[in-house]
Amino acid sequence: MSLKQKLISIVGEQYVSDGLAEKYVYSFDMTENPPKRPAMVVMPESVQQLQQIVRIANKDRVPLVPFVTGQNIGGLTIPQVDDAVTVDLKRMNKIVEVDDEAMYAVVEPGVTFGHLRKYLDEHNPSLTYTYPLAPPYTSVLANALLQGLCDLSTMRGAMGDFINGLEAILPTGEIVRAGSAIMGDGNWFGRYPLPDLVGLFSGWQGMSGFVTKIAVQLWPKKQFTRHAALFTFGEVPTTELLKRIARAQLIDDADCMSLSIVKMLLGVSPPVQVYGGEPDYGTLLTLSGNIEKEADAKYELIETFVEDARKNESRQLLVDWDAISRMLGDQAKSWVDFPSDAFKVLTEYDGLTWVGTYIHPKHWGEALSGGRKIVEKYGFELMAYLKPMNSMHFGEFKFIIRFPKDDATVEKVRHCNEELLDFALSLKALPYKTPVWAAKKLQQNADPGFVELLKRIRKTLDPNGIMNPGRWGL
Amino acid sequence: MLEQPKDFIGNILAILTSKPLARPDFKDIVAKWKMVVVLETDYYPVTIRFDKGMRVEHGDIPHPTLRVNAKLSTIIELVKGKTSPIRALLNGGLKVKGILRHPRATLRFYRLISSSLKR
């Protein structure tokens, strides 16, 4: 029996394709990473079906690429080897459990931010999840595994920290669990005290097995949420002010972006240029309280921090949301709406990419000003995006490039991204959603023992190297 | 009526003025104006041209009909209703050059701004 026939016998004819159109669609993403076609696409509906697929692949040495919506902006679902089978997990879309008391949700790979938000609003309205700037149709599970950043990351860190536990199919076909649910269902409250095996899957870009369920932390919705906007000048003054606000734990979230992005949200048509005298950055601050006074008190404290900053630069400006709503009109709403529709402005062209990193706070401002110079040198729109992470234990920044995918522009994007990454690595920053080219550069700079350990773990879990081979440059 | 400006303050002005300018009667009135106002702020100046409509551009020009000076923070106070154009004029938060020479233009601009600030 051919591979295709075997897969059809598991999922049915409708859910296997080696047609040209499907192979093309799964061969690329929006980034500049080179496309490559899979040999076939298969769409299982259940853990049992997926387990059978993995067993066959392991026996027949078929490379498998896990895929949900391919919106990772890192080329992470583009096959790196010939004859790969893309395993699209969209049909596995059950919200398995929401625990109101221990505040977690257990979801399958195909559950999106939009699904989860709708479900919680209807069934558990006192709880919320954290939402990224990503489109609402992307996978909650994949985003958590990729350790992404969302609208609670300023307070609580990268999404990987929201994982309470998971269930996975190993490359050799066994189903395993990590976290407190090793004691059974209805018990996904956390990862400790145990050897932290979530780390065998988190950050691995699908190289260590298929995660079939993930438990993620939910949070009580605060009664009062306030927003404000901060307009600032200068990379170092901006990051210093954000550091001060984030360290004081006054805000749930800070979404700081080049003013060009704010202008894009306002509908300014491309290419969006920077005009002398415009603030460099616009930051959306979100703060909350159980009573109104708590939120107001936090806001007052932020006002004093901004007043201090104005002693050095009188144009640094904090604006409350009432004024912003009047100044920015309807667009003010879309600035605060999560999961957001900010992706509409990011997807102006067919190409979208970024070099994004997590970085030591001491290098944050320098990274931003150096990166800005590089982007300006290449003549792309200035689209920096940064976030204080985990109450300022670290910072995040990325330089977004939206571009038409003609050959010359793609080549220019590649050079610009390489330069941005080289600069970031020189400041010991770590790239996230790491494409292969970036992973290779990271390996050149990283402790060789770490790389060796990665290889050894992979060999142990996946002796036949079937899971997303080539990722991480391994 | 208003082409979308490319700069930040221009966009804010465009949004603020969009409400009164959406009223056909007022739009027709403004379409007849012929004057140039430079708004100087602590961020940067913008030039507002009234000539068969309204257009906002980044930058200054010599000899406008009116030259208005206000910090962005004052503009925000105005937007929030914490001060009024008259009060801001009296306490120096808002300065206008050309009032005496162009009283009609001043009144027109005042009319546009105060109806833009109305809640």
Ligand SMILES: Cc1cc2nc3c(=O)[nH]c(=O)nc-3n(C[C@H](O)[C@H](O)[C@H](O)COP(=O)(O)OP(=O)(O)OC[C@H]3O[C@@H](n4cnc5c(N)ncnc54)[C@H](O)[C@@H]3O)c2cc1C
């Ligand atoms: C406009 C835009 C804005 C964005 N903004 C943000 C943002 O603010 N913050 C943020 O964090 N992200 C952001 N992203 C990135 C993106 O949304 C997330 O990475 C996304 O949620 C991942 O979901 P996906 O469905 O696209 O996963 P995919 O791209 O399909 O998969 C991602 C990776 O996970 C692997 N994988 C998928 N499923 C499994 C599984 N079951 N088991 C093991 N491995 C698996 C894949 O092989 C791949 O390596 C943005 C994306 C876009 C397009």
